[in-house]
Amino acid sequence: xxxxxxxxxxxxxxxxxxxxxxxxxxxxxxxxxxxxxxxxxxxxxxxxxxxxxxxxxxxxxxxxxxxxxxxxxxxxxxxxxxxxxxxxxxxxxxxxxxxxxxxxxxxxxxxxxxxxxxxxxxxxxxxxxxxxxxxxxxxxxxxxxxxxxxxxxxxxxxxxxxxxxxxxxxxxxxxxxxxxxxxxxxxxxxxxxxxxxxxxxxxxxxxxxxxxxxxxxxxxxxxxxxxxxxxxxxxxxxxxxxxxxxxxxxxxxxxxxxxxxxxxxxxxxxxxxxxxxxxxxxxxxxxxxxxxxxxxxxxxxxxxxxxxxxxxxxxxxxxxxxxxxxxxxxxxxxxxxxxxxxxxxxxxxxxxxxxxxxxxxxxxxxxxxxxxxxxxxxxxxxxxxxxxxx
Ligand SMILES: *Cc1c(COP(=O)(O)O)cnc(C)c1O
Numbered sequence: 314x315x316x317x318x319x320x321x322x323x324x325x326x327x328x329x330x331x332x333x334x335x336x337x338x339x340x341x342x343x344x345x346x347x348x349x350x351x352x353x354x355x356x357x358x359x360x361x362x363x364x365x366x367x368x369x370x371x372x373x374x375x376x377x378x379x380x381x382x383x384x385x386x387x388x389x390x391x392x393x394x395x396x397x398x399x400x401x402x403x404x405x406x407x408x409x410x411x412x413x414x415x416x417x418x419x420x421x422x423x424x425x426x427x428x429x430x431x432x433x434x435x436x437x438x439x440x441x442x443x444x445x446x447x448x449x450x451x452x453x454x455x456x457x458x459x460x461x462x463x464x465x466x467x468x469x470x471x472x473x474x475x476x477x478x479x480x481x482x483x484x485x486x487x488x489x490x491x492x493x494x495x496x497x498x499x500x501x502x503x504x505x506x507x508x509x510x511x512x513x514x515x516x517x518x519x520x521x522x523x524x525x526x527x528x529x530x531x532x533x534x535x536x537x538x539x540x541x542x543x544x545x546x547x548x549x550x551x552x553x554x555x556x557x558x559x560x561x562x563x564x565x566x567x568x569x570x571x572x573x574x575x576x577x578x579x580x581x582x583x584x585x586x587x588x589x590x591x592x593x594x595x596x597x598x599x600x601x602x603x604x605x606x607x608x609x610x611x612x613x614x615x616x617x618x619x620x621x622x623x624x625x626x627x628x629x630x631x632x633x634x635x636x637x638x639x640x641x642x643x644x645x646x647x648x649x650x651x652x653x654x655x656x657x658x659x660x661x662x663x664x665x666x667x668x669x670x671x672x673x674x675x676x677x678x679x680x681x682x683x684x685x686x687x688x689x690x691x692x693x694x695x696x697x698x699x700x701x702x703x
Contacts, residue, residue: 372550384565385502395533620677632651
């Protein structure tokens with residue numbers, strides 16, 4: 314009993330001290346706090362000695378973040394998971410947990426641009442070398458792996474959508490004693506569960522489909538406890554890219570609708586990809602679902618794909634005429650987006666890497682959102698018709 318508190322106040326205080334739930338609330342509370350106090354000197358000592366596990370400071374353990382991590386670990390079929398402040402924090406913290414100066418990483422080509430830049434700047438300065446391979450060429454991968462520390466995959470890649478036989482590549486890495494990591498942001502655990510295919514660690518930009526509402530920047534890594542513990546013990550606390558409680562709460566909310574969102578993205582994007590492919594003005598559609606079959610382990614396709622225009626269309630006029638598809642980077646939210654390849658190729662970032670991603674200057678990347686297939690198709694048709702130059 315808390316002295317002097319009225320019953321309502323007492324209930325609120327009791328809830329604040331209840332770590333597990335609040336009145337069986339269907340939505341977990343946001344534990345928006347930097348630190349947690351101890352009941353007694355003895356409890357503090359027990360915690361410092363590691364005899365008791367409880368939150369101390371939110372850069373370490375926070376109950377809301379932990380709730381998200383446990384949910385994501387279950388979704389990916391992993392023993393454990395760790396949330397990060399961004400997808401890039403998840404990538405850098407993972408990679409730096411397993412390499413040191415003089416080591417070599419093998420990566421599939423066309424990885425996410427800022428991962429490529431991390432490899433070409435910070436890692437290069439630390440004398441960590443990265444060899445790029447075409448992930449569809451298993452012989453090339455097998456040749457590159459001996460002596461490497463880490464094998465970094467992304468499948469499908471997020472511009473030209475190169476898709477790999479993830480299980481086969483993971484088996485190659487294992488045979489050579491190389492730790493394998495995959496960026497699974499495109500497929501999400503709804504369509505691809507890399508840990509069940511033999512990959513050691515799976516990571517996400519949770520800013521994309523896991524969040525799903527374009528209102529959070531976050532990342533997450535899942536895998537066996539022993540490997541996650543390495544991140545938890547070093548790169549997460551010392552690089553400090555910790556996921557915040559409020560962002561974790563937004564992700565918990567987003568995950569509830571992940572299965573139905575992914576199915577809606579898949580259906581709309583496939584329909585639009587097929588219709589684009591039938592147009593004479595479209596040279597090529599880069600969508601894994603248009604191949605005869607999906608690679609083993611990939612159970613479906615998401616809303617992100619690219620297509621390449623023939624000559625005879627003004628891409629600037631096309632982009633400006635679109636009403637539902639907005640010009641914008643990122644993807645994975647409710648909204649439809651486009652990025653013209655010719656714009657990305659003008660980016661001044663160093664290392665000047667845009668050409669390394671296989672981007673055709675006449676390509677357009679689409680994210681097909683949840684607005685409805687027919688409305689989106691009408692938008693594309695009208696914009697194409699208005700931008701024909703010949
Ligand atoms: C966006 C993205 C990232 C980086 O994630 P952030 O949350 O923006 O840091 C990594 N990989 C892929 C495939 C992405 O699309």
